[in-house]
Amino acid sequence: MIRKLPFMLIALCFLLSCGGDPLNIEPDPLQPEKPYIPEEPDPFQGYLVKNREGFDVNSINILHYNEDSTFLTGFRNEKLWVALFNKHTSEQLHEWNGAESFDRTIDIDLGYGEHDIFETIGFSFSFKSGDTSWGSWFCKTSWGYAFTPSFRKENEASVAKNVFLLNGDQIFVYDCEENILMHSNWYQNSIVVDCEKSPGKYEDVVISPNGEYIMTLHVGNPLNEGVYPLSYTDGLYFNHYREKIYIERLSYTEGYSTEECVWATNITPSLMEIERDARVDIVFLEQNDQIWKFQVDITNYDGSKEQVIFTVDEESGEVTDI
Numbered sequence: 001m002i003r004k005l006p007f008m009l010i011a012l013c014f015l016l017s018c019g020g021d022p023l024n025i026e027p028d029p030l031q032p033e034k035p036y037i038p039e040e041p042d043p044f045q046g047y048l049v050k051n052r053e054g055f056d057v058n059s060i061n062i063l064h065y066n067e068d069s070t071f072l073t074g075f076r077n078e079k080l081w082v083a084l085f086n087k088h089t090s091e092q093l094h095e096w097n098g099a100e101s102f103d104r105t106i107d108i109d110l111g112y113g114e115h116d117i118f119e120t121i122g123f124s125f126s127f128k129s130g131d132t133s134w135g136s137w138f139c140k141t142s143w144g145y146a147f148t149p150s151f152r153k154e155n156e157a158s159v160a161k162n163v164f165l166l167n168g169d170q171i172f173v174y175d176c177e178e179n180i181l182m183h184s185n186w187y188q189n190s191i192v193v194d195c196e197k198s199p200g201k202y203e204d205v206v207i208s209p210n211g212e213y214i215m216t217l218h219v220g221n222p223l224n225e226g227v228y229p230l231s232y233t234d235g236l237y238f239n240h241y242r243e244k245i246y247i248e249r250l251s252y253t254e255g256y257s258t259e260e261c262v263w264a265t266n267i268t269p270s271l272m273e274i275e276r277d278a279r280v281d282i283v284f285l286e287q288n289d290q291i292w293k294f295q296v297d298i299t300n301y302d303g304s305k306e307q308v309i310f311t312v313d314e315e316s317g318e319v320t321d322i
Contacts, residue, residue, distance in 0.1 A: 047072060047090045049083065059122035061152075069093075073123055078102065080123075080164070080171045096144075096166045098173070106151045108159050109177060111199055116159065120151040124158070139184035139191070143167050143209045146191055148179055163193055165211050172211030187229040190214060204252070206232055217252035220259045228284060228292070230314055234262070236292065242276045244268050245296070247312055247319065263317035267296075271321050272308045277301050290314045293322070 043057035047070065054077040063071040070085045080098035085091065108116040125147040126137045137160070138147040144166040150158040163174040163181070176195040182204060183192040189209050194202045204223060206214040215232055217223070227235040233253050239246040249262040256262070268274055278300045285293040291311050298306040309322040 044072065047085045048092055050092050050095070055081075056122075061122050061124040063124055063127070065127060071125075073125075075102065075104070075122065078104075080173075082164075082166060082171060094169075096169055096171045098171045102173075106159065106161060108161060118151075118153050121154065122152050123149040124152065125149055125164075136181050139181050141184045141191065141209070142189050146181060146184065148181065163207065163211070165191075165207070165209060167209045172209075174207050174211040174213070176205075182223050183225060183227065183229075185225075185229075187232045190232070192217065192223060218254045218257040219252050220257040221248075221250040221252070221261065223250075223252065236312070236314065238282050239264075240280050243274050245272075245274065245280065247294075247317070249314065249317060265312070265317040265319050267310065267319055271310055271319065272296065272298065272306060274298055275300050285309070 043055070043060045044052070045062055047062070049072070056075045059074040061073045063073065064087070065071055065084075068087055070087045072083050072085065074081050076097070078101040080102050081095065083095035084093045086093055104120050106116075106118055106120050110116055139145070146163060146165045148160050149162055149164050150160050152158045160178050162176060163179060165172040165174065174193070176193070177197075179193050179195040179202075181191060182194050186192050186206060190206050191209075192204055192206055194204050196202050204217040204219045206217065208214055217233065222237060223235075227237045227250065229235045230249070234249060234251050237248050237250050239248055244266060245268050246264045246266050248264040250256070251262050274280065278298050281297040281299075283295040283297070285295055287293070291313055293309065293311045296308045296310075298308075300306075311320045311322065312318070
């Protein structure tokens, strides 16, 4: 073995001098290279979802709520899923889940015995509210959030149906056709929803925070976020028109379905004088049994201001200056 060693060293030197590298193995030309497989894009776009198991990644929607918060929606284990995130840190703040599997077959009643039936890919919702006197499709409540979901089709079109209520850590569903949310803080933390019953015909229903039907209202008077609920059927409302402000007790029962009110008290000019183009802001202060206290801030066009605080008896309509 020792005698063969010089010959092996000579052979190795010869190979190196010829540019050969005994440690460099040339690839087999008959062996194809493995194709490059790019990484799958993150369906959550960097948001730190705490549990990523069981998602239909094609159902994920990212909805920018405001400058600080973002909602994500989707289906996880065939159940509804919604989560709220910090937009700056991507941290998950809260999530809500449906208690049962959600039937993704959406049936839209088109009338005349016709239906639009499709398998939804995912759902989203709109934060646009516009004029609050005409309702909205999303609202924050004392217990969470409520919104009208839009279900997405294969062709990217979407259809609105149902009301989803995010309460605690659950998603409750109220089944109805196209609708709009009229009041986010009605009596006993309920909400009021204007639901389409047929083309051009709607009915206002009261829904509990758990998505249960309570009653149907007969609406002939204004019903919006500016009404202070006294019961499921009655509320206080400020009617400001030019130089006058009336405080009214409205009833949404069959007997008051023609714009009549239970009582109306003119608080001008006995408590204050208002110019026609003045800005008026009304603030609820407190309630003690049937006595309500309000503050009215008036800003005139010339910049002058006035403030009035008064109470009103919800039964009689009697107003008292404080």
